[in-house]
Structures are given as C-alpha cells and as structure tokens.
Amino acid sequence: METISAEDVGIGVDLSPALSPLTFSLYDSFLSSHCSSCFSLLPPTPPHSLYCSPSCSLTDSSPTVFPPDLSPVLSTSDIRAALRLLDSISISSSSASLPHRFEGLLTNHHRLMADSSFSVAIQRAASFISGVLRSDDRENTVLEEAAICSVLTNAVEVHDRTGVALGIAVYDSRFSWINHSCSPNACYRFLISPPHSTTTTSSFQKTLPRITNTVKEHFSSITSTHEGTVRYGPKVIVRSIKRIKSGEEITVSYIDLLQPTGLRQSDLWSKYRFVCNCGRCAASPPAYVDSILEGVVALEHEITTVGHHDGAATVGKMTNHIKEAIDDFLSDDINPATCCEKIEGVLHHGILNSSSLRLHPSHHVALQAYITLASAYRIRSIDSETDFGRAFEMGRIGAAYSLFLAGVSHHLVSADLSFAISAANFWTRAGESLLELACKFLMESSGEYDDVVKCSKCLMLVENHREIKENFNQILKCAIADSDSSQVTWSFLTRGCPYLQKFKSSIDFSFTGTNCEREEPSVDQRVSILLLSFHCLLFADLLTDLCYGQKSHSVS
Numbered sequence: 001m002e003t004i005s006a007e008d009v010g011i012g013v014d015l016s017p018a019l020s021p022l023t024f025s026l027y028d029s030f031l032s033s034h035c036s037s038c039f040s041l042l043p044p045t046p047p048h049s050l051y052c053s054p055s056c057s058l059t060d061s062s063p064t065v066f067p068p069d070l071s072p073v074l075s076t077s078d079i080r081a082a083l084r085l086l087d088s089i090s091i092s093s094s095s096a097s098l099p100h101r102f103e104g105l106l107t108n109h110h111r112l113m114a115d116s117s118f119s120v121a122i123q124r125a126a127s128f129i130s131g132v133l134r135s136d137d138r139e140n141t142v143l144e145e146a147a148i149c150s151v152l153t154n155a156v157e158v159h160d161r162t163g164v165a166l167g168i169a170v171y172d173s174r175f176s177w178i179n180h181s182c183s184p185n186a187c188y189r190f191l192i193s194p195p196h197s198t199t200t201t202s203s204f205q206k207t208l209p210r211i212t213n214t215v216k217e218h219f220s221s222i223t224s225t226h227e228g229t230v231r232y233g234p235k236v237i238v239r240s241i242k243r244i245k246s247g248e249e250i251t252v253s254y255i256d257l258l259q260p261t262g263l264r265q266s267d268l269w270s271k272y273r274f275v276c277n278c279g280r281c282a283a284s285p286p287a288y289v290d291s292i293l294e295g296v297v298a299l300e301h302e303i304t305t306v307g308h309h310d311g312a313a314t315v316g317k318m319t320n321h322i323k324e325a326i327d328d329f330l331s332d333d334i335n336p337a338t339c340c341e342k343i344e345g346v347l348h349h350g351i352l353n354s355s356s357l358r359l360h361p362s363h364h365v366a367l368q369a370y371i372t373l374a375s376a377y378r379i380r381s382i383d384s385e386t387d388f389g390r391a392f393e394m395g396r397i398g399a400a401y402s403l404f405l406a407g408v409s410h411h412l413v414s415a416d417l418s419f420a421i422s423a424a425n426f427w428t429r430a431g432e433s434l435l436e437l438a439c440k441f442l443m444e445s446s447g448e449y450d451d452v453v454k455c456s457k458c459l460m461l462v463e464n465h466r467e468i469k470e471n472f473n474q475i476l477k478c479a480i481a482d483s484d485s486s487q488v489t490w491s492f493l494t495r496g497c498p499y500l501q502k503f504k505s506s507i508d509f510s511f512t513g514t515n516c517e518r519e520e521p522s523v524d525q526r527v528s529i530l531l532l533s534f535h536c537l538l539f540a541d542l543l544t545d546l547c548y549g550q551k552s553h554s555v556s
C-alpha cells in the first residue's frame with residue numbers, strides 16, 4: 001500500500017487531521033514521569049500514579065504489565081503496545097489465519113519470522129501476551145505474533161516538543177500506509193495533551209488536501225473499528241515539507257536523514273527489515289547531499305585530484321579517530337577537554353593536510369564531530385562556573401560550533417528541503433547558545449540593549465512567509481551574510497579555535513588561510529551577538545513552522 005496525494009499541495013500544509021493511535025506505549029524510563037495514557041507530564045505531587053487524571057485512567061483499559069526484556073529485538077514498550085492492540089480490538093478468526101495484514105496494517109510476519117534473530121524473541125513475547133490476555137490454553141499464538149510484527153513494522157517513536165522520545169505509537173492506515181523515503185516530501189508531529197484540553201482539529205479538517213490510500217495488492221478487509229472510538233494517546237498530524245503534485249506519492253522518513261546511504265540502509269534494515277528503494281538511495285551518481293555526507297570531497301578540485309582510494313582511506317582513518325573520541329566522551333572515560341583536543345586535532349589535520357584531503361564541513365564525519373564539540377564546550381562552560389572568564393570562553397567556542405553546525409545544516413537544507421527538521425533543531429541550539437553568551441554580557445550591563453535588538457524585516461517575514469526559500473536567504477542575509485559586523489562576530493566567536501578560524505564564516509566554508517585575532521567586542525559587537533541569537537531563533541522558528549505548523553520560540 002502507499003498513500004497518494006489527490007491534488008496539488010503547497011509547502012507547510014497539514015495533510016491529515018490529528019489521528020488517534022490504535023495502540024501506544026511509553027518507554028519504561030518515562031513510566032513514572034509521564035501519563036501512560038496521554039503521554040503528558042504527570043503532576044509532581046504524590047500520590048504516585050501512572051495517569052495524569054481519572055479520565056486518562058478510565059480510558060486506558062489496558063493493563064500495565066512488565067514484559068520480559070527481549071532487547072535488542074523487542075523492547076518492553078513494543079510488547080506492551082502489541083498487548084494493548086490485541087486488548088482493544090475484536091479479533092476475528094479469519095484475520096488470525098492471515099497474519100500478513102493486521103487491522104489493515106502490514107505485519108511483515110513472514111519476513112520477520114524467517115529471521116531467527118527476530119523469531120525467537122517474537123515467539124517468547126507472543127506467549128507472554130497470550131498468558132496475560134487469554135484464559136484458554138490455545139497453543140497457537142499466531143495472532144499475538146501478528147500483533148507484535150505489526151507493531152515492529154508500523155510503530156513510530158513519539159517525541160515531545162523538545163524532541164525527547166517518550167515512547168511508541170501505531171496509527172491506522174491513514175498514517176501507517178505512508179512509505180519511507182530518504183528524501184521525503186512530508187513529516188509528522190505529535191499532539192500530546194491531557195484529554196480535558198481542547199485540540200480543535202475539526203475546523204481545519206474541511207480544508208485538508210485530499211489524499212488517498214492506494215491498494216497495490218490484494219487485501220480483503222480494512223477494519224477501521226477504531227475510527228471515532230479511541231480518543232486517547234498521543235495524536236499525529238502529517239504535514240507537507242515540499243510541494244506535492246496530484247498523483248504523487250506522499251512519503252515520510254522513518255530514520256535520521258543526516259546519515260550517509262550505508263548507515264541509513266543499515267538503520268532501516270536493523271529496525272524494520274527492509275531495503276529502501278527510494279530515489280535518493282538509488283541515485284547514480286549519488287545525490288549531492290550524499291556526496292558530501294559520505295563521499296570523499298576535495299574542496300580544491302582544481303588544485304588537487306584526490307584518488308578515490310587514497311581519500312577513502314584517509315576519511316576512514318579520520319572517522320575512526322573521531323569516533324573513538326566521541327565514544328570515549330559519551331562513555332565518560334574522557335574529560336570534555338581531552339575530547340575537544342582530540343577531535344579538533346583530527347579535524348585540523350584534515351584541512352591542513354590539503355595535498356591528500358580536505359573535509360567538506362558537512363561531511364558526515366565532521367557533522368558528528370561538531371555536534372560533540374558544541375556539547376563538550378557547553379559542558380566545559382558549565383563545569384567552570386566558578387571561574388567566570390573561563391566559563392565565558394568555553395561558552396563562546398561552544399556557541400561558535402553550534403552556529404557552524406547550523407550553517408552546515410543550512411547548506412544541506414538548501415540542497416534538499418527534507419533536512420529542514422534537523423536544520424530547525426540546529427538553528428535553535430545555535431540561537432540558544434548565542435543568547436546564553438549574550439546574557440553573560442548583559443549581566444554586566446543590564447537593560448542596555450532592550451530597544452536595539454529588533455529586525456523588523458525578518459520579523460515581518462516570519463509572520464507572513466510565503467516563499468520559503470526566499471525567506472531562508474533573507475534571514476540569513478540579515479543574520480550572517482550581509483551584516484557588517486558578521487566577520488568581527490565570527491572572529492570573536494572562534495578566537496582560540498584554529499580549526500573554525502580557517503573558515504570565512506559559519507555559512508561560507510571557503511578557507512581564509514589566516515588566523516585573525518580580534519579585540520574584545522565593542523558594545524555594538526555585543527549587540528550583534530544578541531541580534532545574531534535572535535536571528536538564529538527566528539530562522540529556527542521559520543523552519544519549525546514549516547515542518548510542524550507551530551513555533552518553537554516566541555521571539556519578540
């Protein structure tokens with residue numbers, strides 16, 4: 001099955017109403033902090049409960065059970081979701097004999113059961129579910145298996161507004177028949193709210209574009225018994241992130257798209273057991289974004305011709321060194337300072353060693369490195385809180401890496417709008433880290449800048465955007481490219497960081513070749529950092545609004 005648009009659709013349009021799930025389950029780690037029914041935060045006051053309100057407790061008839069740990073194949077939340085799915089539907093014997101589809105959803109039952117790494121865990125979980133739900137002693141657990149396979153094939157991770165993954169949910173065919181693409185034209189967002197809060201979807205349902213599920217194979221019955229009955233659990237809304245033509249397939253991404261082809265494919269295989277047949281994966285030569293995410297990129301083609309083999313070996317070595325440093329950092333065996341030293345050493349070596357290779361700044365290796373460095377400098381800043389000067393310096397370099405990361409993601413989003421969601425997150429983080437830095441200045445001179453930090457041009461564009469790409473570029477112009485002080489600001493942010501100083505700006509990746517030392521920023525330059533932070537947040541808002549139809553910040 002697939003889902004097709006029945007009409008032309010513009011960018012940033014909701015394609016579905018808010019759909020309630022067929023089943024859902026919180027991850028174990030959130031059972032004590034979030035409502036097991038609606039996923040909203042539990043009130044902090046005792047007595048301890050799994051639900052935020054009596055109505056959530058009443059609507060959730062499914063028993064909260066603690067299944068066996070069958071990781072990495074099945075999480076306890078997968079098993080709870082399968083149990084809830086079975087518990088909430090009326091099962092007909094015909095569906096039991098045909099586990100290819102379950103409640104209209106693909107199960108991949110044969111594929112998953114043919115794989116011993118999956119089948120053993122699925123059978124154990126099926127016996128557990130059957131023990132909880134059934135009093136009869138039927139040996140055959142094919143129905144339970146089908147429910148588990150259906151969850152494995154169709155469940156999506158539910159994120160809150162800050163991007164934290166709270167659990168999983170499975171939706172009916174209006175969502176679950178949407179296939180994956182590594183260059184999707186749609187995305188989705190969740191509505192997480194207690195049942196008493198009103199989320200009005202009916203008003204915009206009338207104006208939703210028409211989309212249709214198409215049946216490509218024989219499939220006898222879709223039992224939409226849940227329509228209009230299940231009103232709890234996190235809701236999902238599908239939204240276009242590109243223009244979609246009538247008759248075109250609607251696709252979303254099931255995985256992180258900021259990965260090179262090989263990693264995306266292994267991610268899809270290990271999580272969903274399918275080989276992606278999307279245009280980006282099949283493109284030959286590879287799509288531009290893949291050539292920079294995974295390929296060997298010599299920035300100076302005209303000077304150096306990098307033999308693919310030599311380049312690949314060098315990238316391989318650099319990847320390993322950087323990966324080691326990141327793994328050490330994540331496992332707490334290394335302190336953030338050593339991590340920064342190691343990673344910056346490798347990156348610096350990569351660009352200096354220009355006779356063999358220069359890393360493109362949005363090369364996958366570099367992308368992971370920038371994410372780690374932004375976080376390591378932030379930790380170093382927090383750790384040095386008693387030493388204001390040092391905390392400021394670390395915060396400054398952390399902000400520079402965050403800004404660079406945002407610039408890199410902008411480069412990718414300019415080539416393919418499907419990166420808009422990741423870019424929105426990176427711009428948000430850049431804006432927040434710059435704002436933090438600016439606040440440290442402001443602590444010294446409070447109230448001084450209140451009237452200065454405004455950019456009516458951008459504010460107007462964000463309020464009233466029509467041509468998304470034009471606005472991207474206009475805000476970037478205001479924020480970074482056109483600003484007189486941008487060079488000074490970039491030099492200030494990157495001082496003491498030889499790697500970043502090699503780049504002209506956070507969006508211009510050509511090399512300066514010199515290290516420019518600057519003095520402390522003047523009051524005007526301090527204002528420009530504050531203004532820059534607002535621009536980053538505005539840009540993040542624009543992207544968030546495009547992807548989710550809601551703003552992440554209120555910048556005024």
Ligand SMILES: C[S@@+](CC[C@H](N)C(=O)[O-])C[C@H]1O[C@@H](n2cnc3c(N)ncnc32)[C@H](O)[C@@H]1O
Pocket residue numbers: 001002105106108153154176177178179180181272273274275276277278
């Ligand atoms: C959530 S379902 C999507 C709807 C599904 N095509 C159906 O017929 O119900 C996910 C399954 O669809 C198939 N699928 C989705 N996207 C795909 C892609 N890009 N390439 C190959 N198979 C895909 C895989 O079998 C996957 O397990």
